[in-house]
Amino acid sequence: MTASRLPSAAEELRGAGLRVTAARVALLDTVRRGDHLEAEAITRGVRERIGHVSVQAVYEALHALTKAGLLRRIEPAGSPARYEGRVGDNHHHLVCRSCGLVADVDCALGDAPCLTASDGHGFVIDEAEVIYWGLCPACSTARSDGTARHL
Numbered sequence: 001m002t003a004s005r006l007p008s009a010a011e012e013l014r015g016a017g018l019r020v021t022a023a024r025v026a027l028l029d030t031v032r033r034g035d036h037l038e039a040e041a042i043t044r045g046v047r048e049r050i051g052h053v054s055v056q057a058v059y060e061a062l063h064a065l066t067k068a069g070l071l072r073r074i075e076p077a078g079s080p081a082r083y084e085g086r087v088g089d090n091h092h093h094l095v096c097r098s099c100g101l102v103a104d105v106d107c108a109l110g111d112a113p114c115l116t117a118s119d120g121h122g123f124v125i126d127e128a129e130v131i132y133w134g135l136c137p138a139c140s141t142a143r144s145d146g147t148a149r150h151l
Contacts, residue, residue, distance in 0.1 A: 032085035
């Protein structure tokens with residue numbers, strides 16, 4: 001019996017019908033190794049792996065990979081868009097009001113209960129997006145110590 005392995009970034013790109021390029025592979029790896037990264041941080045990560053890449057190329061790749069379902073884009077209010085590699089489930093996010101830290105949180109009550117809207121208005125609902133706002137542990141502690149951090 002052989003152990004199953006996760007597909008490589010190149011295999012995932014091919015499977016999604018996308019052209020495999022060094023920049024796209026580096027981008028996918030950067031996002032998956034990061035934590036809710038903004039495009040600027042993703043660009044730096046791609047450049048560290050392959051050298052120069054234009055910001056426009058990064059945005060185009062982010063759009064293509066998000067559209068293909070390989071990445072997820074989240075847009076907390078008042079913050080630049082962020083990207084994550086956790087796709088295919090109905091998880092939500094915690095956002096710190098002070099430092100902007102974003103953390104994943106699973107659906108609170110079983111298998112995607114928030115997909116049952118009180119009134120669906122005839123829509124076929126396939127996703128819900130919930131963002132919980134508050135202070136992360138570090139900012140909460142800093143605030144009680146009088147050393148609060150701000151975005």
